[in-house]
Amino acid sequence: xxxxxxxxxxxxxxxxxxxxxxxxxxxxxxxxxxxxxxxxxxxxxxxxxxxxxxxxxxxxxxxxxxxxxxxxxxxxxxxxxxxxxxxxxxxxxxxxxxxxxxxxxxxxxxxxxxxxxxxxxxxxxxxxxxxxxxxxxxxxxxxxxxxxxxxxxxxxxxxxxxxxxxxxxxxxxxxxxxxxxxxxxxxxxxxxxxxxxxxxxxxxxxxxxxxxxxxxxxxxxxxxxxxxxxxxxxxxxxxxxxxxxxxxxxxxxxxxxxxxxxxxxxxxxxxxxxxxxxxxxxxxxxxxxxxxxxxxxxxxxxxxxxxxxxxxxxxxxxxxxxxxxxxxxxxxxxxxxxxxxxxxxxxxxxxxxxxxxxxxxxxxxxxxxxxxxxxxxxxxxxxxxxxxxxxxxxxxxxxxxxxxxxxxxxxx
Amino acid sequence: xxxxxxxxxxxxxxxxxxxxxxxxxxxxxxxxxxxxxxxxxxxxxxxxxxxxxxxxxxxxxxxxxxxxxxxxxxxxxxxxxxxxxxxxxxxxxxxxxxxxxxxxxxxxxxxxxxxxxxxxxxxxxxxxxxxxxxxxxxxxxxxxxxxxxxxxxxxxxxxxx
Ligand code: SF4
Numbered sequence: 001x002x003x004x005x006x007x008x009x010x011x012x013x014x015x016x017x018x019x020x021x022x023x024x025x026x027x028x029x030x031x032x033x034x035x036x037x038x039x040x041x042x043x044x045x046x047x048x049x050x051x052x053x054x055x056x057x058x059x060x061x062x063x064x065x066x067x068x069x070x071x072x073x074x075x076x077x078x079x080x081x082x083x084x085x086x087x088x089x090x091x092x093x094x095x096x097x098x099x100x101x102x103x104x105x106x107x108x109x110x111x112x113x114x115x116x117x118x119x120x121x122x123x124x125x126x127x128x129x130x131x132x133x134x135x136x137x138x139x140x141x142x143x144x145x146x147x148x149x150x151x152x153x154x155x156x157x158x159x160x161x162x163x164x165x166x167x168x169x170x171x172x173x174x175x176x177x178x179x180x181x182x183x184x185x186x187x188x189x190x191x192x193x194x195x196x197x198x199x200x201x202x203x204x205x206x207x208x209x210x211x212x213x214x215x216x217x218x219x220x221x222x223x224x225x226x227x228x229x230x231x232x233x234x235x236x237x238x239x240x241x242x243x244x245x246x247x248x249x250x251x252x253x254x255x256x257x258x259x260x261x262x263x264x265x266x267x268x269x270x271x272x273x274x275x276x277x278x279x280x281x282x283x284x285x286x287x288x289x290x291x292x293x294x295x296x297x298x299x300x301x302x303x304x305x306x307x308x309x310x311x312x313x314x315x316x317x318x319x320x321x322x323x324x325x326x327x328x329x330x331x332x333x334x335x336x337x338x339x340x341x342x343x344x345x346x347x348x349x350x351x352x353x354x355x356x357x358x359x360x361x362x363x364x365x366x367x368x369x370x371x372x373x374x375x376x377x378x379x380x381x382x383x384x385x386x387x388x389x390x391x392x393x394x395x396x397x398x399x400x401x402x403x404x405x406x407x408x409x410x411x412x
Numbered sequence: 413x414x415x416x417x418x419x420x421x422x423x424x425x426x427x428x429x430x431x432x433x434x435x436x437x438x439x440x441x442x443x444x445x446x447x448x449x450x451x452x453x454x455x456x457x458x459x460x461x462x463x464x465x466x467x468x469x470x471x472x473x474x475x476x477x478x479x480x481x482x483x484x485x486x487x488x489x490x491x492x493x494x495x496x497x498x499x500x501x502x503x504x505x506x507x508x509x510x511x512x513x514x515x516x517x518x519x520x521x522x523x524x525x526x527x528x529x530x531x532x533x534x535x536x537x538x539x540x541x542x543x544x545x546x547x548x549x550x551x552x553x554x555x556x557x558x559x560x561x562x563x564x565x566x567x568x569x570x571x572x573x
Contacts, residue, residue: 135502
């Protein structure tokens with residue numbers, strides 16, 4: 001029977017010859033991840049099942065959502081997770097980047113099954129792996145057993161062709177897709193991205209595409225590994241799976257990206273997508289560049305090109321949080337961070353930063369932030385009466401420069 | 413039991429805003445359910461009340477705080493046209509009953525409703541309506557019957573499926 005890449009990986013991980021959409025599979029997992037916000041509940045679930053993790057090198061804890069701790073409550077949660085890391089002698093404990101970026105840089109290989117207690121674990125699928133976000137109890141169960149149950153998802157194919165115009169990026173492509181299919185358009189489904197646009201895209205851009213699969217309800221985002229993936233992985237090889245030509249998809253979307261304009265998602269749902277021209281000139285108070293969606297080197301580079309040698313608008317805060325320490329150092333070496341700080345940016349440690357409104361730049365009532373992140377839900381960055389507009393790093397930078405939502409093509 | 417009616421795409425930031433989820437304490441979580449979106453909810457919700465919603469209930473983050481908060485607030489079940497995937501798993505894993513029902517628009521906020529877990533029926537006593545819900549797949553039902561994933565793994569485990 002012809003299978004999709006997702007079906008093949010789940011069959012392999014559950015020791016079956018094949019599985020089809022709708023089947024239940026109990027799969028071995030290669031890595032289990034939880035972060036500072038979700039680990040405490042997972043640890044509670046874990047200890048009510050057993051007292052020893054299935055493999056101390058495959059359970060990974062990352063402090064990224066509120067690190068360093070901004071409150072006593074946060075510090076107390078950190079203490080609890082630190083004790084778990086020490087008691088279980090885990091080798092993978094990090095405080096220097098967003099969990100998904102660290103998994104991508106250090107762990108995930110093609111063909112892996114990876115579960116994380118964070119919805120954006122779909123990001124890592126850009127390396128040709130099956131990676132998905134789960135809740136804390138599921139993660140506690142996987143820490144204990146090294147396994148997880150899955151209902152094999154139906155797949156959607158997004159065949160992306162052509163080349164984006166100058167000033168238009170993977171973020172604009174995925175926002176436009178989400179605007180078309182809606183916030184529940186891919187509910188429970190595997191989102192497979194193919195086509196020459198994807199082939200030509202950098203690994204960083206592919207990660208941006210897969211990162212937002214969850215914003216249309218998807219179970220996982222996935223892109224077949226190619227030479228570019230292997231080059232990115234350095235020594236990690238994994239097992240490369242590809243979808244059969246005759247594999248069956250619930251729906252196939254043909255998307256030509258050549259005509260696309262820069263896109264924005266307006267408050268307060270990710271599928272409220274419009275071309276940037278629809279809100280050009282709207283005043284902003286804050287601009288945020290970072291996150292597992294768009295906090296990578298190429299994102300910081302794009303923003304730097306727009307801002308270098310200039311000053312951001314008065315009364316606008318520009319906050320930059322590189323997605324990992326490696327990216328932070330690379331951006332430092334390239335001179336990007338210096339240029340951004342000189343332009344008026346505040347550079348934070350490599351973490352989620354203000355993405356969930358707990359520290360490093362929360363919004364008050366009536367403010368608007370343009371952000372390179374993936375969610376614009378009410379209250380996400382602070383006060384529920386603050387607005388979040390999602391956009392590409394280029395649009396974020398151009399808007400910071402002018403103090404208003406701006407079309408980046410006018411500033412490149 | 414009172415029906416608490418919600419619309420489509422009720423996300424986890426609406427259910428339990430991220431700024432309030434720096435705790436795993438069930439009682440504290442129960443006090444923040446819908447705190448900004450519907451502040452009257454936690455004040456008035458009674459043991460066994462039912463949340464009735466549209467499509468994609470629980471979308472957004474993977475935070476388990478959301479179903480835990482709903483359950484701890486006393487809600488007996490959530491009925492929706494469809495659920496976001498992670499929320500659905502999480503609710504089953506912690507033993508919050510969920511039902512998929514295509515006709516939730518027929519139920520209004522404040523209606524008196526009753527769910528018969530055995531026959532898979534929701535009765536709207538205010539309107540005199542009986543609506544059907546979809547049964548869970550057997551594997552998931554088994555987890556729910558055990559009271560959640562933790563109990564399932566302790567009693568059955570993956571090796572005995
Ligand atoms: S950067 Fe934002 S979206 Fe990504 S893992 Fe952190 S909080 Fe979640």
